[in-house]
Each structure stands twice: as structure tokens, then as C-alpha cells.
Amino acid sequence: MKHLIIGNGIAGINAARAIREMDTTAAIFMVSDETFPPYSRPMISYVLEGSEPHAKLPLFAGNVYEDLNITPVLGHRVAHLDVQKKSIHLENGTEIDCQKLLIASGADARRIRVQGADLGNIFTMRTQQDVLDHLAAISQGVKNALVLGGGLVGFRAAHALLKRGITVTMLITSAYPLAMQVDETAGRMILRELQSHGLSVKIGVSVASFDGDNQVKAARLNSGETLGCDLVIVGKGVDPSLGFIAENAIEMDYGILVDPYLCSSVPDIYAAGDAAESMDIARQTRWINAIWPEAAIQGRIAGCNMAGRKVVYPGSLGRNVMRIYDLDVMTMGLANPEKTDDLEIIQAGDEKAGAYRRLVFRGDILVGAVLINRIEQGGMLRAMIENRVPVRIPKKYLMSLDFNYSRLL
Amino acid sequence: MKQVIVNPEKCVGCMQCMLACAAAHAKAESLFAAVEETPRPQPRVHVGAGLFNQGFPNRCRHCDPAPCQLACLTGAIFRDAATNTVLINPDRCINCASCAMACPYGVLRFHEEAAAPPGKTVAVKCDNCDARTARGNIPACAEVCKTGALVYDEMAHAMNEKTRQVARTISSDTTAQGVPDTVALYNTLKQATVKAGKAIRR
Numbered sequence: 001m002k003h004l005i006i007g008n009g010i011a012g013i014n015a016a017r018a019i020r021e022m023d024t025t026a027a028i029f030m031v032s033d034e035t036f037p038p039y040s041r042p043m044i045s046y047v048l049e050g051s052e053p054h055a056k057l058p059l060f061a062g063n064v065y066e067d068l069n070i071t072p073v074l075g076h077r078v079a080h081l082d083v084q085k086k087s088i089h090l091e092n093g094t095e096i097d098c099q100k101l102l103i104a105s106g107a108d109a110r111r112i113r114v115q116g117a118d119l120g121n122i123f124t125m126r127t128q129q130d131v132l133d134h135l136a137a138i139s140q141g142v143k144n145a146l147v148l149g150g151g152l153v154g155f156r157a158a159h160a161l162l163k164r165g166i167t168v169t170m171l172i173t174s175a176y177p178l179a180m181q182v183d184e185t186a187g188r189m190i191l192r193e194l195q196s197h198g199l200s201v202k203i204g205v206s207v208a209s210f211d212g213d214n215q216v217k218a219a220r221l222n223s224g225e226t227l228g229c230d231l232v233i234v235g236k237g238v239d240p241s242l243g244f245i246a247e248n249a250i251e252m253d254y255g256i257l258v259d260p261y262l263c264s265s266v267p268d269i270y271a272a273g274d275a276a277e278s279m280d281i282a283r284q285t286r287w288i289n290a291i292w293p294e295a296a297i298q299g300r301i302a303g304c305n306m307a308g309r310k311v312v313y314p315g316s317l318g319r320n321v322m323r324i325y326d327l328d329v330m331t332m333g334l335a336n337p338e339k340t341d342d343l344e345i346i347q348a349g350d351e352k353a354g355a356y357r358r359l360v361f362r363g364d365i366l367v368g369a370v371l372i373n374r375i376e377q378g379g380m381l382r383a384m385i386e387n388r389v390p391v392r393i394p395k396k397y398l399m400s401l402d403f404n405y406s407r408l409l
Numbered sequence: 410m411k412q413v414i415v416n417p418e419k420c421v422g423c424m425q426c427m428l429a430c431a432a433a434h435a436k437a438e439s440l441f442a443a444v445e446e447t448p449r450p451q452p453r454v455h456v457g458a459g460l461f462n463q464g465f466p467n468r469c470r471h472c473d474p475a476p477c478q479l480a481c482l483t484g485a486i487f488r489d490a491a492t493n494t495v496l497i498n499p500d501r502c503i504n505c506a507s508c509a510m511a512c513p514y515g516v517l518r519f520h521e522e523a524a525a526p527p528g529k530t531v532a533v534k535c536d537n538c539d540a541r542t543a544r545g546n547i548p549a550c551a552e553v554c555k556t557g558a559l560v561y562d563e564m565a566h567a568m569n570e571k572t573r574q575v576a577r578t579i580s581s582d583t584t585a586q587g588v589p590d591t592v593a594l595y596n597t598l599k600q601a602t603v604k605a606g607k608a609i610r611r
Contacts, residue, residue: 040482046503056501059484293480293507300479321506330510376509376518379476383513393460404457405514406417406465 011273018303154235422464
């Protein structure tokens with residue numbers, strides 16, 4: 001059996017590990033444009049803030065390709081996928097065929113398309129190389145940074161730069177950062193925490209153009225204002241990296257549509273990670289939850305299925321946990337849905353209380369939660385959302401800061 | 410291989426397991442010296458109060474596969490093949506709390522710790538007292554438990570005991586049902602107190 005895996009992120013690597021566990025002789029080819037050893041992508045923001053060294057990024061000691069007998073094809077992007085022949089063409093013309101294919105190509109950071117966007121010191125934050133580039137720029141002396149976007153990447157970039165003592169201005173479209181992840185009360189607590197550590201935030205403005213000679217010196221905003229800046233990090237989201245697949249070759253929406261076995265509409269072609277679109281457990285609809293732990297489990301399950309052991313993927317759940325100075329924030333599922341009749345939302349606490357909790361129920365099923373501080377029991381709520389456990393005890397008990405496993409028994 | 414087995418119905422919530430656990434993970438491994446240590450030793454077993462204030466010693470299950478291990482961003486969480494214990498390498502841990510989000514039982518805590526680099530907050534949970542068992546001692550929580558809520562036993566033996574206990578519940582002889590009379594009475598009183606309290610408030 002010859003397996004081909006596009007992507008050496010956590011989905012691709014976990015698929016290869018699962019295949020190798022079950023089949024010691026199968027050929028496994030792995031293609032990636034990243035040449036650095038497989039690493040922990042969520043950790044790059046820790047490297048940017050300086051709390052962890054770059055050397056700690058690799059996930060494995062030694063050479064994982066040798067240890068798992070994988071044939072790596074690194075430093076190349078896939079140019080074209082021939083669905084009928086199940087073969088890929090690299091940009092240099094090389095063709096690799098296979099019997100089972102996994103598309104774990106991940107996603108690419110969206111770039112900003114305004115005048116001056118190609119100036120130096122304007123970056124995205126997606127790969128370990130991106131962070132090395134940030135650090136190289138910072139070592140040349142950076143005083144004022146501009147972060148575009150208040151999503152997860154924008155937030156993490158701003159948080160990391162603040163920790164390095166750099167003045168950071170964040171441009172966001174919503175009233176508070178992480179608007180996709182948390183509700184307004186929690187968002188404003190996060191905003192105030194960041195502001196108290198020096199972040200300035202501008203709401204409802206965007207960059208019209210960048211000025212500078214070789215390197216960025218200033219950003220002109222659509223409001224007419226000009227902001228001096230010597231480093232820009234663009235956190236405007238990601239798009240699945242699927243440019244190598246011809247239209248209508250595989251059923252796609254935003255990502256590749258997969259069945260419960262993570263197989264695409266084409267037999268023997270699987271997809272996992274940020275490029276795969278599967279069921280969202282909380283929403284009960286198709287969705288891409290482009291987060292690391294989902295990529296990790298999807299990779300493992302896709303690998304099992306490719307190796308012939310049928311394993312069902314139960315669906316994905318958006319979730320995040322982050323520490324923001326003195327705030328610990330955990331968010332999962334439908335944390336901030338539009339209010340509809342079938343949803344019941346309970347919330348309590350605020351800054352003064354030192355903790356905040358918000359739970360979203362559909363009937364007696366928990367579908368979303370936001371926790372600020374006292375997050376240790378959050379995993380239980382996550383398990384209740386994922387397993388769709390009907391809540392048989394009074395719902396207010398789940399709000400208690402002392403809530404613990406025995407209350408469910 | 411023996412392991413700590415939890416019989417929650419026997420727990421009276423005395424929290425001696427927490428004290429013994431914290432002391433066992435102190436540098437000095439003694440309670441009297443432990444209270445003077447910095448960082449102050451913390452327990453890895455957590456006695457929670459149930460709906461009727463009944464005790465529940467919540468301890469890491471060392472799940473296989475372990476959700477915390479799958480979620481760990483740095484590979485700090487691993488399974489020791491010899492003891493089947495899920496352990497955390499404090500040098501690799503980055504205190505991201507991804508494990509807390511993954512753990513369905515809520516057993517992880519984050520604080521400074523004798524075994525971690527000084528000044529570093531890390532994820533901490535039960536290590537099955539591997540250091541104690543290697544010396545021939547049994548885990549501290551089971552050693553100190555007076556009611557049999559935490560026992561150190563072979564799983565097969567404990568399962569047989571439990572099966573027999575369940576079988577005995579059809580007997581009219583309540584003393585044969587496994588929970589000591591005093592513990593049963595104590596838990597009944599607690600339950601009655603909570604229910605009475607509710608009735609009064611109403």
C-alpha cells in the first residue's frame with residue numbers, strides 16, 4: 001500500500017503515526033512546503049513573546065521521518081492534484097502517485113492587499129519562519145507595532161509584542177477583541193486587561209495604505225489618520241490551502257467536505273485538519289474549526305481509516321484556552337450565538353467578582369461556554385458539550401465556581 | 410499490578426488524602442516540614458462536595474488513551490510504560506491549560522511545584538506516587554484513607570469485590586453491603602441536612 005500525505009502539520013503527522021502503527025510495511029510519502037521538522041504550531045506565539053525558546057518547537061526528538069520510515073518531500077508546494085490518477089504534481093514538475101491520499105494541507109494566512117503591503121516588516125503569523133522573521137525585525141529595534149485584526153492570531157501577536165515591551169496598536173472591526181470566541185462581557189474584560197498593560201485599540205477602522213522606503217514607517221487609515229509603526233502583523237484569518245485542486249474535482253465548500261470517516265467525495269482521498277470541513281457538534285452543521293487539537297485527532301482518525309481500520313470521527317468543537325496576564329480565558333462551542341428562542345443563556349460574574357461564567361443551552365444540552373478564571377473544571381463542560389450529555393441537575397449548579405465532577409453523579 | 414481504586418460511596422469528605430498527597434509531594438515528604446516549604450505543597454487529589462455534600466475524592470484516572478496527552482501542545486504529557494501512569498514533564502510544560510480543557514474530570518491544577526523549575530507555574534496532577542511505590546510504599550492517599558474510599562488493590566480483585574457487593578444488595582442484611590454503618594449513617598445525615606435546609610428555605 002502506498003500512502004501520500006499532503007502536509008506535515010499535526011494532522012499529517014498524526015495520520016502517518018496511525019498508519020505506521022497498523023501497517024509496518026506500507027510506503028508513506030509526505031509532501032510539505034515547510035522544511036522545519038514537524039512542530040507545535042500553537043507554540044509559535046510563546047516563542048514570539050519570549051517565554052519559550054525556538055528550539056522547543058519540534059514535536060519529536062530525533063528524525064521523525066526516519067523513525068516512522070516516511071519518505072519526506074519537503075520544500076515544495078503541490079501544484080496540481082489529478083483526482084482520477086490519485087497523483088500530485090509539484091511545482092518543479094515531479095509527479096507522485098499513491099493508492100490512498102490524505103489532504104492535510106492546512107491553511108494559509110490571508111494577506112492584506114493595500115498599497116505598500118509589500119514593504120519590509122509587514123508580516124503574517126502562521127509558521128515558525130514567520131516568528132523568526134518577527135524576531136529578526138525586533139532585534140533591529142521595534143518601538144511601535146500595529147496589529148491588524150482582533151481574532152486569535154491578532155490577539156496572540158498583540159499579547160506577545162506587549163510582553164516584549166513594544167507599544168502595540170490593534171485595529172479591529174468589532175467592539176472588542178476575540179469577538180468570534182467570546183461574548184461582550186468577557187470581551188470587554190479581556191480588552192481592559194490588555195489596555196491596562198499598554199495596548200491601544202482602534203475600533204471600526206482599517207488600513208488604506210502603508211508608507212515607508214524599504215520598511216514600513218506608517219499606516220494611513222481609512223479614517224484619514226496616520227499611525228507611525230515599524231512592525232505590522234496581519235491577523236486577518238486563514239484560508240484552506242486548496243489551490244491545487246481543480247473546481248468540481250472533489251466536493252468542496254469552504255474546505256473539503258468529508259464523511260464521518262474523514263473521506264472526501266472521492267474514494268481513497270481523505271482530508272483532515274484546517275482543510276477539511278466536517279460536522280460541528282455544537283452547531284450541528286458543517287463547519288471548519290481550524291484548531292490544533294481537532295487537526296490532531298482528525299489526522300489520527302484519517303490515518304486509521306486509510307490503514308483499513310474503520311474509525312468514526314464524532315465531529316469537531318471550536319474551543320480555545322488562553323492566559324492573558326491575570327485572566328485565564330476558556331471558550332468552547334457556541335459561546336456567543338445570536339439569541340434565538342431555542343437557546344437559554346445563563347451568565348454571572350464580572351471583573352469585580354474575579355471570575356465570569358456564561359453557559360449556553362439548547363434544551364437540556366449544553367452547547368457553549370465561556371469561563372474567565374477558575375477554569376480548572378472547564379474540561380468537564382467541554383466533555384458535556386462534545387458528548388451532548390443531557391443536564392439533569394439544575395443548570396445553575398454548573399455555574400458554581402465549586403462545581404466538580406461529583407455533582408454530576 | 411496494583412493501583413488506587415476509588416469507592417466514592419465510602420468517602421466521608423475528611424480530606425486526609427489531600428493533606429497526605431501534598432505532604433508526599435513536598436521536598437521533605439513530611440507534613441511538618443511541608444507546611445514551611447516554598448512553594449507550599451499542594452494536593453493532587455481533590456475532595457469535592459456532591460449534591461448532598463457527600464465527599465468525592467477526584468483523582469486522575471490515567472485514561473488510555475489520555476485526552477490530556479493528546480491535547481498537550483508540547484508533548485510534556487506522556488505515559489510511563491512501566492507503571493501505566495500518565496505523567497507531566499515540568500520542563501516541557503508551558504502552562505497553556507490545554508490539558509485542563511481536555512480533561513473530562515477536572516483534575517489538573519496549575520501552580521509552582523517542588524519538582525518543577527523554581528518560579529515556574531506548571532500543570533500538576535496525580536503521579537500515582539510512583540516515587541513512593543518504587544520504594545515499596547503504597548500511594549499516600551490510599552495509605553491514609555480510613556474508610557476504604559481509596560484502596561490500593563489489583564483491579565481484578567477490586568472488581569470481584571464490587572460484584573459480590575452488588576450481589577449482596579438483595580440481602581436484607583445491610584451490614585453485608587460493604588459501606589460501614591457509621592459511614593452510611595453519616596452520609597444519610599448529610600443528605601437529610603441538605604434536604605431539610607432546602608425545606609426550611611422554601
